[in-house]
Amino acid sequence: MLSEGAKSESSELMIQTKLPIPTMAASPSSSAAPPLPLSPPWIELPDDLTVNILQRLDAKEIIMSAQLVCSTWWRVCKNPAMWRVIHLHCAGDKFEFICLRAVDRSQGQLLELKLSGFEVDGGWLHYVADRSSQLRCLTVDVFRRIESSVLTVAIKKLTQLEELHLSLMDPSLSPDDFESIGISCPMLKSFAYNGGQWEFTEYVVAIGKNMPNLRHLRLFSYCIGNQGLEAILDGCPNLELLHLQRCSGLDLQGGLGKRCSDRIKDLILDSEPSQSECDQVDYDWYNDNESTASDSDHSGYAYVPDFI
Template sequence: MDPSPAAPSPPQPPGQCRNWLELPRDVTESILLRLGAIEILTSAQKVCLLWRNICKDPSMWRAVDMRNPGDFWDMPYDLETMCRHAVDRSCGQLVDINVEYFGTDELLNYIADCSSRLRRLRLVSCHSISEEGLSEAAAKLPLLEELNISYCSYWSLTKEPLEVVGRCCPLLKSLKLNSKGHRRPYIECDEEALAIAENMPELRQLQVFGNKLTNDGLLAILDGCPHLESLDLRQCFNVNLTGNLGRRCAEQIKHLRFPTDPTDDIEIHDNGSSDEDCPSGFSDIDYFSDDYGYYEFSGDSDYSYYGDIIDYGDFYFD
């Protein structure tokens, strides 16, 4: 006969707070894992000795989320130093890292040197990462399966770093290569599309938001990536999905986003330019001005920040 179920815990007296230190360790770990790396290093690990010990466990750093608002002038932390510390704490177990705005070639290669098991790398609006830096890091990441290099440059990548990624990361299944979409001028470029088609045959998911590829580039991707299941072409205004190409996409791709589909579910990183007058997320005037001629982007492009060395508080230990 099954034992009787345990009696429910008596209600706490009014005004009595729960002692969070009495939670099982695995529950506390689960709660802390929901915080980003910045919150853990600046706040959570300073709560008590128990939390500090949990926050130093390498298993807590298999995934490092360094998302931040990008407002470096008001941020009292040196994010690059903080990110290196988080990578060190993983003790080689890091498999997933998300870096926004502050990534550099030096930081990217530090991550690659310390994390050969890395499977997911997300670099968003990291304008200090060069094509050479990306290529050098990719050569050290043979297990990489997901790569997001969106909004990382004010110009399109050339084919060389994408070719290196394809050759050195044969397990790559997901690629996001997003930029801000523009209708004018009518620039067509299939270089990135051809590099993807010729070097990434195992892709299952591809997002090329705001890319300048044409129908020829899209056709090459369909031919070169036979396992592709999800394709996001939003704001790819040089693509015309009519006729045979449209039918080919409908037959081959399970989840297809069209160039004019809504963009409500995607965060467009414009780094300071305003889209108040462009609710669809793109602007005609960022690329072309009758008065001032041709511009790649409007706004200041210098986002380098060199803050003070971070103070992790009384509970910071190496």
């Protein structure tokens, strides 16, 4: 049993040997909430640059996915400047919804419309034409089940049209349709047609009589004959480009061939395609200077006419 002196000495020794436990002062950052994630860098881009980037997608990609990425893209995709050029390749039941939604968003500022790959009726064409009075370029590529009368009536409403490209139409247009289009669209400077007819002399006569301001003309796989070619040369004095691809019935050994070569800067008279050409389907045969959106002006759009 320890004496009082020993107890006191033992307690003092224990107190002296207990080392102080260091404490860490709480730093300001340790008690703060974790930092919020950084915003995506693309939302800081100027609107005109964002428009230029998004216009590289087609209308289906913009409406069905791109506009849903963030609130900034949603706002930009409502800007009419986004919809001055509309390219749409879409089959199925969503085509009409996408096309009409895109036209609505243009708010009458649509300048170029390219539609391809459809098998739908053409009632929506009147909706587009009624809301696109400024349209300059229309391409309708690989269409089925559109009545020629519906297409013609819609085109006749587009009185400012400068370029019209129609490819693989079914049913085909008639010479009277060509006449109506030429009369209703007096500013037409570029015309391309690839339909289902073979004998085509009446058609080119209608072109010569009713499309006098043409600078570019492309026709594909028809029997035209010298009479038709002469009608084109007589009726289209400003013609600079003439592509008659896989067209037959022409005899260019005499003065007609020389007249073509002297007058036309860009001339293709191709009556005997190779087998590889026959097997190849090229849906852009009609356009070697496709109108595109660019960043050359404040709105993100620059119209590039085919006939320059």
